[in-house]
Amino acid sequence: MTSTVPTAVQHTDAQPPITMFGPDFPYAYDDFLAHPAGLGQIPATEHGTEVAVIGGGLSGIVAAYELMKMGLKPVVYEADQIGGRLRTVGFEGCDGDLTAEMGAMRFPPSSTALQHYIDLVGLKTQPFPNPLAESTPSTVVDLKGESHYAETVADLPQVYRDVAKAWNDCLEEGADFSDMNRALRERDVPKIREIWSKLVEKLDNQTFYGFLCDSAAFKSFRHREIFGQVGFGTGGWDTDFPNSILEILRVVYTEADDHHRGIVGGSQQLPLRMWDREPQKIVHWAPGTSLSSLHEGGVPKPAVTRLDRTAGNRVTVTDSSGDIRTYQAAIFTAQSWMLLSKIACDDSLFPIDHWTAMERTHYMESSKLFVPVDRPFWLDKAVDDRGNPTGRDVMSMTLTDRMTRGTYLLDDGPDKPAVICLSYTWCDDSLKWLPLSANERMEVMLKSLGEIYPKVDIRKHIIGNPVTVSWENEPYFMGAFKANLPGHYRYQRRLFTHFMQDRLPADKRGIFLAGDDISWTAGWAEGAVQTALNAVWGVMHHFGGATDATNPGPGDVYDEIAPVELPED
Numbered sequence: 001m002t003s004t005v006p007t008a009v010q011h012t013d014a015q016p017p018i019t020m021f022g023p024d025f026p027y028a029y030d031d032f033l034a035h036p037a038g039l040g041q042i043p044a045t046e047h048g049t050e051v052a053v054i055g056g057g058l059s060g061i062v063a064a065y066e067l068m069k070m071g072l073k074p075v076v077y078e079a080d081q082i083g084g085r086l087r088t089v090g091f092e093g094c095d096g097d098l099t100a101e102m103g104a105m106r107f108p109p110s111s112t113a114l115q116h117y118i119d120l121v122g123l124k125t126q127p128f129p130n131p132l133a134e135s136t137p138s139t140v141v142d143l144k145g146e147s148h149y150a151e152t153v154a155d156l157p158q159v160y161r162d163v164a165k166a167w168n169d170c171l172e173e174g175a176d177f178s179d180m181n182r183a184l185r186e187r188d189v190p191k192i193r194e195i196w197s198k199l200v201e202k203l204d205n206q207t208f209y210g211f212l213c214d215s216a217a218f219k220s221f222r223h224r225e226i227f228g229q230v231g232f233g234t235g236g237w238d239t240d241f242p243n244s245i246l247e248i249l250r251v252v253y254t255e256a257d258d259h260h261r262g263i264v265g266g267s268q269q270l271p272l273r274m275w276d277r278e279p280q281k282i283v284h285w286a287p288g289t290s291l292s293s294l295h296e297g298g299v300p301k302p303a304v305t306r307l308d309r310t311a312g313n314r315v316t317v318t319d320s321s322g323d324i325r326t327y328q329a330a331i332f333t334a335q336s337w338m339l340l341s342k343i344a345c346d347d348s349l350f351p352i353d354h355w356t357a358m359e360r361t362h363y364m365e366s367s368k369l370f371v372p373v374d375r376p377f378w379l380d381k382a383v384d385d386r387g388n389p390t391g392r393d394v395m396s397m398t399l400t401d402r403m404t405r406g407t408y409l410l411d412d413g414p415d416k417p418a419v420i421c422l423s424y425t426w427c428d429d430s431l432k433w434l435p436l437s438a439n440e441r442m443e444v445m446l447k448s449l450g451e452i453y454p455k456v457d458i459r460k461h462i463i464g465n466p467v468t469v470s471w472e473n474e475p476y477f478m479g480a481f482k483a484n485l486p487g488h489y490r491y492q493r494r495l496f497t498h499f500m501q502d503r504l505p506a507d508k509r510g511i512f513l514a515g516d517d518i519s520w521t522a523g524w525a526e527g528a529v530q531t532a533l534n535a536v537w538g539v540m541h542h543f544g545g546a547t548d549a550t551n552p553g554p555g556d557v558y559d560e561i562a563p564v565e566l567p568e569d
């Protein structure tokens, strides 16, 4: 079991698996990708036509790759690095090939469209050492100065199991958890839509914390407090308390926070390998064509600085080198706030309601700090004050209410150099680190952990400089990932459905939004992939193309599964 607090219905092999199939837009992206007919075709007269893809993160690279396979010529613009928030870095000042995942680091098996691409490029995954996960040797929960050592949830004091039960009861009582779980497993679209429509209407104005407070199961403040610290799945979720409860339900329904796996060698390899990959099935282009070979020097074009709508409903893109090019279609995958700040935009690019939605976009902040160490010393066995073995590891994956919040221990086998993520935080907890340098951060983290593990000298194992990030401080990101606040459902719906451009005025078509920001499951790479596939469908349709009748795309079945609409009055 991977959850700190188990969810109401546990997976058994007899049941179909949970996937990120809805609940807002229950479309089988995984089946669409696996179908031999492919994702669709464009008229031969359009073959070789350039399409701008702004942002070379996962969403942009997936979109560019699929457009290239259809015979279009994607022109990728990337301000920072291919990979975006799939950012894997090495450590200066120490030997070896140790890496740290500054953005995404653990992926649920329910991310089946993402998995399609992981398999395509031949990457391997391995269990990620989350709190109390089967592969995690031990976990320490340290709250209010009191530490509990646990190998399974059964080792924690009764109050933690009471909190787990309260969460299960609360989900059942307030969010039809078992029924939704069954419907998602069975891909029962009418049932998913029936349950979710009612919940969207009822809960769009509710915070995560308000949802807990409204539940009879969570009457106890103490239980809410503990729940906030240790949460479910990956640990503490109290920094999400002000967010819309709909965001949390999306995560727990789709098991986004469960059974996580890391990508061996780092997640950035995925977009990098796709950049170089020569697809076997490709229209118009010669065998051996790749995204890399379609770009001068094998690199994307630089940052976009200006976007204009020009005559004939074209999108004109200016980049930081001063190059100006005009396209019939463009896909924008970077964070929406870029359109408000770093990129000079023409108002006529989007309808006013979409601009409002982008302005209202709310981001989570997030900081991480990693250090390289000489070996996985945490697996050394502890002794008590008399020198007798306790049978415990000297240090464990740690959840705490101290500054560090979550500490992850990442090893690659005994006696090999290893990595510690000393701290991974969100929102206010992340902002606390913002003004501190990497070394100042590390000192505070070592002090916090020293209070939990007074007998362990972590510092003497450190073999290189720390690496750190605060995503809110990154000029081409400005935040970690979108998280809707109460009342944001309508904005989210506008942005997600933007690929259905027949519904927009003719002079607002041709630029397509995609990426984590407009996904229903922001903060999960699956959403970046799903929205990329929507945009690919949108571009294909824009050029007069169509899918094969045996493999309808997201836009073909849109009317049957469209996200519920709330009144605008």
Ligand SMILES: Cc1cc2nc3c(=O)[nH]c(=O)nc-3n(C[C@H](O)[C@H](O)[C@H](O)COP(=O)(O)OP(=O)(O)OC[C@H]3O[C@@H](n4cnc5c(N)ncnc54)[C@H](O)[C@@H]3O)c2cc1C
Pocket: 054, 055, 056, 057, 058, 059, 060, 077, 078, 079, 080, 081, 082, 083, 084, 085, 086, 102, 103, 104, 105, 106, 107, 108, 302, 303, 304, 305, 333, 334, 335, 338, 342, 343, 366, 367, 471, 476, 477, 479, 480, 481, 514, 515, 516, 517, 522, 523, 524, 525, 526, 527, 528
């Ligand atoms: C701290 C953190 C932890 C996460 N953890 C997980 C996890 O464990 N599991 C999971 O599944 N997902 C996780 N995610 C989410 C996942 O990383 C994202 O969903 C995914 O990487 C987003 O891809 P994207 O292409 O939509 O956006 P991005 O990766 O942000 O790509 C957009 C690209 O646009 C570029 N850009 C910006 N401005 C311009 C410009 N003016 N011109 C050209 N290019 C521009 C950026 O440099 C960037 O490369 C995490 C994210 C963060 C930040």
